[in-house]
Amino acid sequence: MSDEPAPSISQLSENWRTPITLFSDYLRFEKQYSVHTVNQYVSQLNFAALYFSQLCDDWFVVQAEQIRRYSMALRANQLSGRTISLKLSCIRSLYKFLKAKNIAESSQYHNPAQDIKGPKFAKPLPRNLDVDQMAKLLEITDDSPLAIRDKAIMELMYSSGLRVSELVGANLQDVNAHSGEIRVTGKGNKERLIPVGNKALVALQAWLKIRPMFSLNEEPALFLSSKKNRISIRQVRLRMKEWGEKQGISSQVHPHKLRHSFASHILESSGDLRAVQELLGHSSLSATQVYTHLDFQHLAKVYDNTHPRAKKHTD
Numbered sequence: 338m339s340d341e342p343a344p345s346i347s348q349l350s351e352n353w354r355t356p357i358t359l360f361s362d363y364l365r366f367e368k369q370y371s372v373h374t375v376n377q378y379v380s381q382l383n384f385a386a387l388y389f390s391q392l393c394d395d396w397f398v399v400q401a402e403q404i405r406r407y408s409m410a411l412r413a414n415q416l417s418g419r420t421i422s423l424k425l426s427c428i429r430s431l432y433k434f435l436k437a438k439n440i441a442e443s444s445q446y447h448n449p450a451q452d453i454k455g456p457k458f459a460k461p462l463p464r465n466l467d468v469d470q471m472a473k474l475l476e477i478t479d480d481s482p483l484a485i486r487d488k489a490i491m492e493l494m495y496s497s498g499l500r501v502s503e504l505v506g507a508n509l510q511d512v513n514a515h516s517g518e519i520r521v522t523g524k525g526n527k528e529r530l531i532p533v534g535n536k537a538l539v540a541l542q543a544w545l546k547i548r549p550m551f552s553l554n555e556e557p558a559l560f561l562s563s564k565k566n567r568i569s570i571r572q573v574r575l576r577m578k579e580w581g582e583k584q585g586i587s588s589q590v591h592p593h594k595l596r597h598s599f600a601s602h603i604l605e606s607s608g609d610l611r612a613v614q615e616l617l618g619h620s621s622l623s624a625t626q627v628y629t630h631l632d633f634q635h636l637a638k639v640y641d642n643t644h645p646r647a648k649k650h651t652d
Contacts, residue, residue, distance in 0.1 A: 352395035353386040360434050369526040371502060381427040396435070401449040404428065408453060422455030429453075464588065465598040471495060474584050475536075482547050483563065487576050489537075489544035490560060490568075493519070494592060496537035498599035498616050500524075501570050501592035507559040514538055523618040531616060 361379050364370040370378075388407050389399050404425070411421045432448040434440075466474065475495070477488045494504055503521040511520045517533050533541070544560075551561035558567035574591055581590025588594075596617070604613050 349383065349386050349390060350395075353390055356396050356431065356435060356440065357382045357386065359438070359440065360431050363434055363438070369524070378427055378430070381424050382431055385424065385428055396431070399449055401453060404450050404453050408455065412456070418456035425450060425453060425455045465594060465601045466586065466588070466590070467598075468602060470586055471595075471598055471602075474581065474586055474590060476584070477580070482550055483576075485540075485543050485547055486551075486560060487580060489540040490573060491577065491580065491595060492537040492540040493533065494595040495599050496534040497521075497531040498596050498603075499531070500596060500618075501573055503618075504592070505558075505560065505568055505570055505573060508557040509559055510557070512541065512559060514542065521618075527618065529615070529618050 357379060360382070361375050364375045364378060365372070385407065386396070388410065389396075389403060392403050392406075393399055408421060408425060411424060416424075429448065429450040432450055436448060475488065475491060477484055490504065493499065494501070497519060499507075499519075499521060500523065503523055506522055507519065512533070513519070517535075517538060518530050519533050520528060520530050522528050548561065551563065551565055553565035556566060560568045560573075562568045562572055570592075577590050577592060577595075581588075600613050600617055603616065607613075
């Protein structure tokens with residue numbers, strides 16, 4: 338989604354606001370989307386509604402041609418193809434919901450955004466750290482309490498490929514050090530059991546020894562902040578960025594990069610895409626297949642460097 342300020346919903350009539358509210362409740366309570374994701378949908382739909390409200394009275398009378406004009410206006414503002422496509426996708430999702438829930442006023446109702454696609458754009462491959470960079474990042478010699486906690490966080494994320502939301506949502510009881518596993522709750526409120534590597538277990542044990550220093554009122558969270566409550570996603574991102582700079586990593590370090598690194602390193606070693614899908618908690622294989630491109634890049638590099646017929650000769 339774009340970084341534009343969210344338009345004020347107070348500027349819209351009930352005809353526009355009510356469908357958005359119903360849709361956001363559906364995403365939050367039925368689909369179990371995160372608050373952040375739901376807020377992004379609402380922001381994009383408010384933005385679109387402000388445009389359409391100048392042309393017609395409500396969502397149910399918006400025409401396909403008006404959505405095309407909206408798309409053209411976004412292009413005129415020089416928004417990226419990715420951003421425009423995401424905005425249009427939010428509108429399509431709203432109309433699918435209205436039809437599925439029989440909120441549309443007519444049984445003959447047609448989704449006016451159905452056939453309107455955004456401009457084509459090249460999907461960027463996820464960037465990851467190579468094995469040496471990961472080792473450098475995790476070679477933390479600082480033995481302060483926060484450093485011990487942060488090392489455990491990064492070791493666990495890289496060891497098990499966790500989403501940052503899964504990490505901050507984890508509780509003490511979710512870790513089984515004896516069997517080397519952690520139970521996490523992913524998207525759609527789906528639980529999965531993931532292996533935890535030995536180095537991550539050692540880092541976790543070091544953190545658990547000093548965790549009482551951060552604990553207050555029997556807080557169940559696995560990771561706590563210095564304010565003695567559950568650590569937030571924002572805090573994890575900030576601390577990880579700081580450690581990337583401290584450890585001399587050339588590219589910016591963030592939680593999703595560790596998840597990408599986990600996936601690409603596992604795939605490079607095993608070639609088992611299905612296993613990577615299960616470990617990442619992807620609902621479909623298509624979401625995991627992006628890592629086959631990373632894997633191919635790795636294989637192509639090995640090929641170019643080792644195959645006698647692949648070596649480039651210079652005159």
